[in-house]
Structures are given as C-alpha cells and as structure tokens.
Amino acid sequence: MPFSDFPLAEPLLRAVSHYPDPTRIQSEAIPVILDGREVLATAQTGSGKTTAFVLPLLQRWFVDAQRVTRNRPLNALILVPTRELAAQVRSVVQECSAHLAERPKIVSAVGGVSINPQMMALRGGADFVVATPGRLLDLVSKNALSLSGVKSLVLDEADRLLDLGFAEELTQILELLPDRRQNLLFSATFPKKVEALAREWLREPISIRVDDEPENTPDISQRAIRVDQDKRTPLLRHLIEHEDWKRVLVFVGSQYTADHVAMKLRRNGIRSWAFHGDLGQGARSEALEDFKNSHFKVMVATDLAARGLDIEQLPVVVNYDLPRSPDDYTHRIGRTGRAGESGDAVSFVTAENEAHFRLIEKRNDFRLAREEIAGFETSEVAEAKPASAGTGGIKGRRKSKKDKLREAAARKAAE
Ligand code: AMP
Numbered sequence: 001m002p003f004s005d006f007p008l009a010e011p012l013l014r015a016v017s018h019y020p021d022p023t024r025i026q027s028e029a030i031p032v033i034l035d036g037r038e039v040l041a042t043a044q045t046g047s048g049k050t051t052a053f054v055l056p057l058l059q060r061w062f063v064d065a066q067r068v069t070r071n072r073p074l075n076a077l078i079l080v081p082t083r084e085l086a087a088q089v090r091s092v093v094q095e096c097s098a099h100l101a102e103r104p105k106i107v108s109a110v111g112g113v114s115i116n117p118q119m120m121a122l123r124g125g126a127d128f129v130v131a132t133p134g135r136l137l138d139l140v141s142k143n144a145l146s147l148s149g150v151k152s153l154v155l156d157e158a159d160r161l162l163d164l165g166f167a168e169e170l171t172q173i174l175e176l177l178p179d180r181r182q183n184l185l186f187s188a189t190f191p192k193k194v195e196a197l198a199r200e201w202l203r204e205p206i207s208i209r210v211d212d213e214p215e216n217t218p219d220i221s222q223r224a225i226r227v228d229q230d231k232r233t234p235l236l237r238h239l240i241e242h243e244d245w246k247r248v249l250v251f252v253g254s255q256y257t258a259d260h261v262a263m264k265l266r267r268n269g270i271r272s273w274a275f276h277g278d279l280g281q282g283a284r285s286e287a288l289e290d291f292k293n294s295h296f297k298v299m300v301a302t303d304l305a306a307r308g309l310d311i312e313q314l315p316v317v318v319n320y321d322l323p324r325s326p327d328d329y330t331h332r333i334g335r336t337g338r339a340g341e342s343g344d345a346v347s348f349v350t351a352e353n354e355a356h357f358r359l360i361e362k363r364n365d366f367r368l369a370r371e372e373i374a375g376f377e378t379s380e381v382a383e384a385k386p387a388s389a390g391t392g393g394i395k396g397r398r399k400s401k402k403d404k405l406r407e408a409a410a411r412k413a414a415e
Contacts, residue, residue, distance in 0.1 A: 006030050008059050011099035016051065023048035024210040029184075030056050032206045039184045040198050040205040044334055045157070047210060049186050050092040053078075053154050058097055060152070061104055061127055073149025075104070075127045079136070079173070081160040082304070083110040083281060084288065086130045089156060093128055104128055109145075111135040112281040119144040133161070133169035140176060147176040158187040158194050159327075167193065174201060188334075189327055220337035222345045224357065224368040226378045229350045232320055233264050235376045239346070240270055240298065245316045247291075250300045251332050253321035261320065262300040271296035277304050306331045319347040322356055326363035351378070 003016050008030075022030065025043045032039060033056035043049040057076045064075070080086045086108050097103050104127035109118050111134050118135070122144045129136070129145065139145055153174075155161060161170060183202050187194050198205065227235050240248060252258050258274040265272035273287050273296050291299045292311055299305070300320075306328055317336045323329045336343025349357045349370060361367050372378065 001027055006055075007034060008055060009062050009100075011101070012055055012058055012062070012096060014099045015096045016055065023052070025049050025208065026052040026055075028208045028210065029053065032208075033057070033182070033184060034059060036182055038182060038202045038205040039186075039208060040202055041184070041186045041208040041210075042188070042190060043186055043208070043210050044188050046334065050089055050156070051096065053156075053184050053186070054089075054092050054096050057128070057152055057154075058093070058100075058104065062100065064151075073151070074125065074129055074145065074147065075150075076129075076152040076154065077136075077147065077150045077177075078128065078130045078154040078156060079133060079161065079170070080130060080156045081132065081164050081166065083112055083132065084284070084305075085157060086110045086132060087285065089130045093130070106130065109135050109139050111138075115139065115142070133166045133173060137169055137172060147173065148178055150177050150181055152182040152184065153177060154184045154186070155197075156186050158185050158197065159189045159191060162191070162193040162197070170197070188331065191327075219342040220333055220345050221342070222333065222347070222366065222368055224347045224349045224370050225376075226370045226372050227348050227350060227376055228378050229352060231376055232348050232350075233261055235348065235373060236261070236318065236320065237265065237268055237270065238373065238376065239318075240265075246297070247294065247314055248298045248316045248318060249305065249311070249314055249335055250298060250318045250320050251306065251323065252300055252302060253324075255302060257321065258300045258302055262298070265298055265300070270298055272298035272300060275299050275301040275305055277302065303328055303332070305335070311335065314343065316344045316346065319345070322347060322349075322353050322360065326360045329360045329364060 001022065003013055003019070003022055003026075006013075006022075025041060025047045029039055029041060029049075029052040033053060039053075041049065041052075043052070061075045078089055080089055090106055090108050093104070093106050105125070106128040107118065107121045107126040107130075109122075109129055109131035111132055115135070115138060118139060119142060122129075122139065126145070131139075140147060155170075183205070185194075185198055185202060185205070225235070236250065239245065250261065252261060255274075255276040255278045258276045262272040262274040273291065275284065275287050275291075279287065287299065290296055303323065306323070314336050317333055319329070319332060323332055333343075333345035336345060347357060347368075
C-alpha cells in the first residue's frame with residue numbers, strides 16, 4: 001500500500017515522497033492513529049516508527065480548527081528518554097511538516113540546557129512538545145505550559161524511559177493529562193514494567209508488532225573476537241586499518257574509558273571522539289553531527305549512544321567492553337544495519353568476560369564462534385564457568401542499591 005492511499009493531506013504526502021513505500025510499522029500504525037485509536041507498538045528504532053506517529057499526528061493537527069485560536073492547547077506531547085532522541089523526533093516533525101502552508105510550533109523541552117529559552121518558546125503555547133520527563137515537570141511547575149489540553153501522548157522508547165528510572169516522573173505527568181486523550185506507546189522491548197504501564201494507561205489499544213517480521217530483521221553479522229584485555233586498543237586499531245572500517249561506533253563501559261580509548265586512537269592518527277553523558281549538551285550535539293557528517297571516523301561511546309540514535313551508514317559497531325545486560329547488547333548492535341543496509345557487530349571477548357558474553361548469547365538465543373586475529377592470539381585462558389554463573393554484571397530482578405544509584409546517574413546524564 002503506497003503512502004498516497006492514506007487519507008493524508010497532500011503536503012504531508014509530499015514530505016515522504018522520497019520513500020518508496022511505507023515501512024511495516026507505518027502501514028499498520030498510520031490508519032489506526034488517524035482513527036483516533038490507542039496504539040501499543042513494538043518497533044525498533046530504525047523501523048520508521050517516528051514517521052509512523054508523526055504523520056497522523058500532523059494530519060490531525062492540520063484538520064483541527066482549534067489551531068487558529070491564540071492560546072492553543074498542546075496538540076501532541078511526545079516523551080522521549082534522551083536529548084538526542086528528542087532532537088531526532090523534532091527533526092522528523094519538521095521534515096514532515098516542511099510543505100505545510102502553516103507549520104506547527106514545535107518546542108523541545110529537554111534537560112541539560114538552560115530552561116529560560118524553553119520557557120520563552122512556550123509562551124503563547126505550542127502544537128508539539130518533545131520532552132524528557134524531568135524537564136517537562138520543571139516547566140509545568142514554573143507554569144510555562146499546561147498539560148490539561150493535550151490531545152495525544154506519545155511514549156517513545158517506553159522501555160528506555162522506564163530503564164532510566166523515569167517511572168515516577170511518568171506517573172506524575174500522566175496524572176496531569178486530561179482523561180480524554182489518545183495514548184501511543186512505542187517500545188523496542190516489552191519488559192514487565194512496560195506491560196504494567198500499558199495495562200494501566202491504554203484503552204483498548206491496537207497492538208502492533210513488527211519486530212519479528214523477516215523483512216524488518218536488520219542485516220547484522222555478529223562476530224566475537226577473542227582478545228587479551230590489554231590488547232583491545234591495538235586490536236581495534238588493527239581492525240580499523242586492516243578491515244578498512246570507514247565509520248565505527250565503539251561501546252565502552254565508562255566515561256573514562258571512552259576518553260582514554262579515543263585519545264589513544266587519535267594519537268595513532270585515527271580520527272576519534274568520545275561521546276558520553278559528562279560532555280555538555282553543545283559538545284554532545286556537535287560530536288554527533290560531526291560523526292554523522294564523517295568529520296571523524298570513530299566514536300567511542302558509553303551506553304548513552306546505545307538506544308535511539310539513528311546514524312545512517314554505520315557499518316560497524318564494536319563492543320570494546322561488553323554491555324551489562326542482554327537487552328543492551330541488542331540495542332547497541334541495532335545502531336548498525338539500519339535502513340536496509342548491512343552491518344557488522346563485533347564483540348571483544350576476554351578471559352574475564354567470556355562467561356558474561358555466554359550469558360548474553362544464551363539470553364538472546366544465539367551462539368557465535370570465537371575468532372582469533374593473527375598477531376592477537378590470546379594468552380589468557382577463559383574460566384570454564386557455566387553460562388548461568390554470569391559475572392554479577394547482568395541485571396537481576398531486584399535492583400541493588402548500586403543499580404539504583406547507577407540508574408539515577410544514567411538518568412541525570414540522559415536528560
Ligand atoms: P525510526 O528511528 O524508527 O523513526 O527510523 C528512522 C529511519 O527510518 C530513518 O533513517 C528514516 O530515514 C527511515 N525511514 C522512515 N520511513 C521510511 C520509509 N517509509 N522507507 C524507508 N526508510 C524510512
């Protein structure tokens with residue numbers, strides 16, 4: 001079914017005319033959102049989900065006569081977990097509305113930057129607000145906006161919102177919204193927390209699952225390379241040079257390692273930059289833009305970059321340090337192989353983390369042969385622990401105090 005079969009205004013159709021056809025999530029979600037139904041969708045970033053909710057919301061805004069009143073009610077509130085995702089969603093709203101004679105007013109309400117320009121921007125109301133939860137509540141407490149007239153609420157990456165510990169803020173926000181509204185919930189995975197949220201807040205939602213459709217399965221080859229812990233940076237350099245990697249996203253476990261590895265690579269003539277929550281908002285946006293525009297080759301990032309980021313033509317993702325959880329593994333490798341391209345996801349497996357990697361494999365139902373690269377043969381012997389023994393790094397059902405602290409820190413970094 002082509003886009004033109006949807007009852008969308010011509011300027012909106014024109015905005016997506018460069019796409020050959022709607023993606024699966026778009027085909028399924030656009031008609032039901034236009035009908036005013038609630039949606040519970042499982043869709044990965046990269047499946048075209050943003051356009052899937054933005055187009056019908058714009059259509060509904062477009063036909064809504066209320067938009068001409070002076071103090072317009074907020075048409076759509078889009079809650080996202082990170083600033084980067086907010087910027088991406090905002091740009092999709094802008095792109096999709098580019099041909100409308102009258103454009104909607106879109107305001108980003110995200111943390112990490114001064115609140116004053118956002119307060120100014122909200123004067124006279126807004127049509128679309130893309131927000132991270134904490135900053136949205138700050139703005140509400142300063143009477144910069146009211147949520148009582150919101151017509152549609154989107155929870156984008158609901159699993160990540162809850163992972164980052166936004167549950168309390170979400171509840172507060174949901175209480176401030178009018179009862180009569182349309183709820184649209186998008187989530188890459190459906191842990192119990194998301195299910196509970198959906199059960200409590202959604203009214204007879206239409207469930208859409210597109211993640212296991214074969215044509216939506218990204219073409220990602222996974223590799224596990226055995227290496228000694230202290231040889232990982234030289235191996236990374238070797239692979240970048242000998243396998244001619246054009247652009248690489250390298251995941252590490254800490255901000256310190258991100259800075260350190262990026263610096264080491266730079267010293268060896270490989271253009272690299274670190275990306276983590278300790279950088280100011282300006283530096284983060286700039287690094288991301290420069291990476292997207294190929295101004296440098298390697299971005300060494302913490303899990304801040306694991307979800308939501310949409311970087312076209314990213315052929316390789318490397319797990320220099322393994323992710324903590326099997327879910328994070330899925331999100332990290334999902335940064336490559338996007339929009340129909342193929343990608344490589346390479347994990348460095350050391351004697352120390354072999355058991356942890358086995359647990360990631362087991363939980364995600366795959367098993368990779370371990371490669372060794374000539375010149376980097378391992379000297380350390382992996383302990384033959386059973387996969388279930390893990391390393392203590394995998395998230396358990398009950399959160400430890402440390403997990404809670406980590407969650408709070410991640411949330412602070414994300415907002
Ligand atoms: P998402 O993060 O799920 O919103 O997906 C965004 C990616 O999907 C971007 O690279 C878009 O250019 C791409 N995309 C969105 N709609 C389509 C479409 N109909 N056909 C092909 N690619 C699309």
